[in-house]
Amino acid sequence: MVKDLSVDLCGIRLKNPVVPASGTFGFGLELAGDMDLNVLGGISLKGTTREARYGNPTPRIAECEGGMINSVGLQNPGIDVLVGEKVPSLRKVYDGCIIANISGFSLDEYKECCAKADACEGIDIIEVNISCPNVHNGGMAFGTSAASAAEVTAAVKAVCRKPVFLKLSPNVTDIVSIARACEDAGADGLTLVNTFLGMRIDIVRRKPVIANKMGGFSGRAIFPIALRMVYQVAHACKIPVMGCGGVATARDVVEMIMAGATAVQVGAENLRNPFACPEIAAALPALMDELNINALKDIIGTV
Amino acid sequence: MNKSLYTIAENSLIATKTYKMVLEGNGVEGGEFVDIGIPGYFLRRPLSVCDCEEGRLTLVYKVVGEGTKVLSEMAVGGKLEVLTGLGRGFDPEACRERALLVGGGLGVPPLLLLAKRLKAQGKHVTAVLGFNKADEIILADEFRAVSDEVLISTVDGSVGEKGFVTDAIVAGKPAYDYFYTCGPMVMMKVVCNALEGPGEASLEERMGCGAGFCYGCSIQTKNGPRRVCKDGPVFKKEELIW
Structure with missing residues (x-):
């Protein structure tokens, strides 16, 4: 029997639930020569701000057991280049769901960038990053209290017609209260989780490995924690969730969907295996057969 | 890829x-x-x-x-x-007739493939290889087989010129129209600042994906941010900010 891998995010059909997570797949174009992007359900583009940013000093990467720390610091060419060049170029080679990931340092910046993304024809979903651990006075600061998360959500929703997903930080006491605040403020969906604030020390140099001292920890090691948060949030909210955090295999994807995710983002795994997403998408039908699943839609949040 | x-x-x-x-x-x-x-x-x-x-x-x-x-x-x-x-490698075409290859420690190996390519194009190759001490010397015979001239320096003076690659260059005065360097960043900085004329350097940076899409290894250049893994690791001397 032909397996139905498609899922529906706020009325947008994804051919499968596999979506490379923001920051782990560039603007899609970087990999267009190496694989057929059209096997991907969606692509979440690299986090974008109003102005171009170089990001943090190097080293930006530190290896860990079962994962890695990154402190890229939102290097990006700015929103005008995103909507004027990156998205139109990607649209020429990719027919799936394009998700713009927007970051900011003020409410005004979030609003201005989201409005521009909303006006860009090629973009299907706007993912608002209120959880970047690698920039000061912005990013995660908005995502660590229910009040400020709701404030960003309402401000962005007021200028967008396209579905708006809020990307949540796991570095909080109660992620469910923040998720609910976003939902109450009008969010169309939620992406969770972003990276966990982490650190490594080079014991020979007696200095932090990362130039910015701390960074976001992600990779296979965080999967159980991310899954737990997805489960809690998906069962507390009605809006769809994109599950993210440590996903590395087709089995992980099914697990995330059973926990309540409608789509599943793959992040750090792309950095160790650039072909992770197409491989996971290709492995899903056989796994569904093994588990007697005919349509992935049927198992969303069934646990 | x-x-x-x-x-x-x-x-x-x-x-x-x-x-x-x-x-x-x-x-x-x-x-x-x-x-x-x-x-x-x-x-x-x-x-x-x-x-x-x-x-x-x-x-x-x-x-x-x-x-x-x-x-x-x-x-x-x-x-x-x-x-x-x-990655984008060394450009053998950039050299007209005489190439100077300057390698330090573990920066020496990629220069061997370059030396072979330069020789295949009929160009004159001088290799200057620097190491800390005798028991760290690598690929000297392989370079002699594909180069016109090989100069070696060791910091402790146990083999060749005592000191750094730049000391061997000052002593040997090799003629060149283009240089290529790979080695520790501090060595390449000195080489790029000290050597006259155009050249290129192969940089090192801690990488994430290695294929240009995570932006973990970006550096600032005179032409804006560049990814060491994808836009480099080899960059023209004129682009680099040390």
Whole structure:
């Protein structure tokens, strides 16, 4: 029997639930020569701000057991280049769901960038990053209290017609209260989780490995924690969730969907295996057969 | 870029903590480095290509941490998953007639492939190779086989000119119209500042994906931000900000 891998995010059909997570797949174009992007359900583009940013000093990467720390610091060419060049170029080679990931340092910046993304024809979903651990006075600061998360959500929703997903930080006491605040403020969906604030020390140099001292920890090691948060949030909210955090295999994807995710983002795994997403998408039908699943839609949040 | 399995055909100690590994497989040719998956470690290890012909890749690496230690303990016949065809390498065409290759320590191996390519184009090659001491010298005979002139420097003076590569260059006064350098960042900075004329340097940076999409290894250049793994690792001297 032909397996139905498609899922529906706020009325947008994804051919499968596999979506490379923001920051782990560039603007899609970087990999267009190496694989057929059209096997991907969606692509979440690299986090974008109003102005171009170089990001943090190097080293930006530190290896860990079962994962890695990154402190890229939102290097990006700015929103005008995103909507004027990156998205139109990607649209020429990719027919799936394009998700713009927007970051900011003020409410005004979030609003201005989201409005521009909303006006860009090629973009299907706007993912608002209120959880970047690698920039000061912005990013995660908005995502660590229910009040400020709701404030960003309402401000962005007021200028967008396209579905708006809020990307949540796991570095909080109660992620469910923040998720609910976003939902109450009008969010169309939620992406969770972003990276966990982490650190490594080079014991020979007696200095932090990362130039910015701390960074976001992600990779296979965080999967159980991310899954737990997805489960809690998906069962507390009605809006769809994109599950993210440590996903590395087709089995992980099914697990995330059973926990309540409608789509599943793959992040750090792309950095160790650039072909992770197409491989996971290709492995899903056989796994569904093994588990007697005919349509992935049927198992969303069934646990 | 291509991901494929390679078989270890050789993995032998050639100098202090330094190994030569020969891999056999069918990845793509070209590119300046490969990214090797090491069992038990999350990120791959980028290693520059020292030689490459008909499905055989020669890599020279030093044990600097746990990952490279595991690599050094792998037996002949073992399999490694390798990303091949990564990075923009040296441009042999940039040299008109006489090339000066300046390598330091583990920066020496990728210059060997360049030396072969330059010779194949009929160009004159002078290689200046710098090491800390005699038991760290690598590939000297291989360079002599493909170069017109090889100058060696050691910091302790145990072999060749005592001091750094720049001391060997001052002493040997090689004629060149273009230089190529790879080695520790501090060495390349001195080389780029000291040597007259155009040249290029192969940079080193801690990498994430190795293929240009994570932006983990970005550097600032005179032409804006560049990714060491994709836009480089080789950059023109004029672009670099030291």
